[in-house]
Amino acid sequence: MNSNRKTRRLKQLMSVVLVAGVAAVAIPFAPSFLTDVLAQTATGTTEADVDTRPGANEERPITVEVTRVISRSVNQSRTVAGRVEPARTVDFAFQISGQIVRLAVEPGDSVRADDVIAELDPVDFELTVDRAQASFDLANSERERAADLAERGVAADARLETARAQFAQADVALREARRRLTQTQIVAPFDAIVARTFVEEYVNITSAAPVARLQDLSEMLVVISLPEELAAIARATPGTFHIMASFPAVPGYTAPLVLRSFATDADQTAQTYDLEFAITGDIDARLLPGMTADVRISIAAEESRPQAIIVPVSAVDTTSRPDPSIWVYNESSGQVSRRSVQLGLPVDDEVVILDGLEGNELVVSGGWWRLSDDQAVVVSGF
Numbered sequence: 001m002n003s004n005r006k007t008r009r010l011k012q013l014m015s016v017v018l019v020a021g022v023a024a025v026a027i028p029f030a031p032s033f034l035t036d037v038l039a040q041t042a043t044g045t046t047e048a049d050v051d052t053r054p055g056a057n058e059e060r061p062i063t064v065e066v067t068r069v070i071s072r073s074v075n076q077s078r079t080v081a082g083r084v085e086p087a088r089t090v091d092f093a094f095q096i097s098g099q100i101v102r103l104a105v106e107p108g109d110s111v112r113a114d115d116v117i118a119e120l121d122p123v124d125f126e127l128t129v130d131r132a133q134a135s136f137d138l139a140n141s142e143r144e145r146a147a148d149l150a151e152r153g154v155a156a157d158a159r160l161e162t163a164r165a166q167f168a169q170a171d172v173a174l175r176e177a178r179r180r181l182t183q184t185q186i187v188a189p190f191d192a193i194v195a196r197t198f199v200e201e202y203v204n205i206t207s208a209a210p211v212a213r214l215q216d217l218s219e220m221l222v223v224i225s226l227p228e229e230l231a232a233i234a235r236a237t238p239g240t241f242h243i244m245a246s247f248p249a250v251p252g253y254t255a256p257l258v259l260r261s262f263a264t265d266a267d268q269t270a271q272t273y274d275l276e277f278a279i280t281g282d283i284d285a286r287l288l289p290g291m292t293a294d295v296r297i298s299i300a301a302e303e304s305r306p307q308a309i310i311v312p313v314s315a316v317d318t319t320s321r322p323d324p325s326i327w328v329y330n331e332s333s334g335q336v337s338r339r340s341v342q343l344g345l346p347v348d349d350e351v352v353i354l355d356g357l358e359g360n361e362l363v364v365s366g367g368w369w370r371l372s373d374d375q376a377v378v379v380s381g382f
Helices: 003-042 123-152 157-180 228-236
Strands: 060-068 070-072 078-093 098-103 114-122 185-187 193-199 212-229 242-246 254-262 271-277 291-297 308-312 325-330 333-342 344-349 350-355 361-365 375-378
Touching: 060 325, 098 212, 114 212, 193 271, 212 228, 212 291, 212 375, 228 254, 228 271, 242 271, 291 344, 308 361
Parallel strands: 060 375
Antiparallel strands: 060 361, 070 308, 078 212, 078 291, 098 114, 114 185, 193 212, 212 271, 242 254, 242 291, 254 271, 308 350, 325 333, 325 361, 333 375, 344 350
């Protein structure tokens, strides 16, 4: 039995010695081994996952379509139809109902600010003011009497409060009656021409029914509708164009126009945008609202541009910056860069570039929305 115990102890001692020996040999190599394991665990890759072929892991350049800029003679003007309008047109009506006893104007009359246009019979409204004035005076007297009695302790405070409330109501009624009396007249708020009248004297009229139409001719306007391709350029570079108007009904008279407003709400049927121009300089006395106009839109100083630089419309970016821009491809470096340009008039599916490009350059005509400055690209299309 003692012999068996000695045998077991000997086996245990030999096991401990063997483990210690293995540890002594492995410990010097443990840091490098653990580092490799941790690195592979953190990245989720091993050497077998990495493609070591030259250029295999580099980002592939974007492929874009480019077009060579050309120069040629083009017609850099357009003529569109327009109509003449006054600075403002207003239909005036009474705010109350009554009988018209005076229509002070006729179509074609000139009126000044504060001139009377029409008047209702004021008798009923004057009587209403008289009644309101009497009620006001009575309420004021009662209020003063109640205040005196309350001060002497003869009347209760409640009587004074009631008198004050009745006085306030009478004051409101009097002011309302006076306001309605002033509404028996329509007065011109500005200098104008009477375009037309809608009623006759001595007819009964309801509130809001039009009585007369006034047109403010202090400034005359020309309104035109532009197709979307022209509207986009006019919106981006309004100072590029020289705009003149002639009028078939007023021979010999032409006038320069200045942009006043640009309606961004398109006509959904014709897909056009309304632009409003003011006529500058002396206005011919023969010119009237409603007349037609022939509006010539041309490039400023177009005579000094015998050759126009042309690019495809698809090359122009009008969305990302205040100024239109184009991406230019450098054949030497194989890179692209953005360049601001000044747009002229469109020519079919192309557009004139007034400034920012030179002839024979290469521009990106497809895929430019994916680019950044100094980016290397692969080109096609030329």
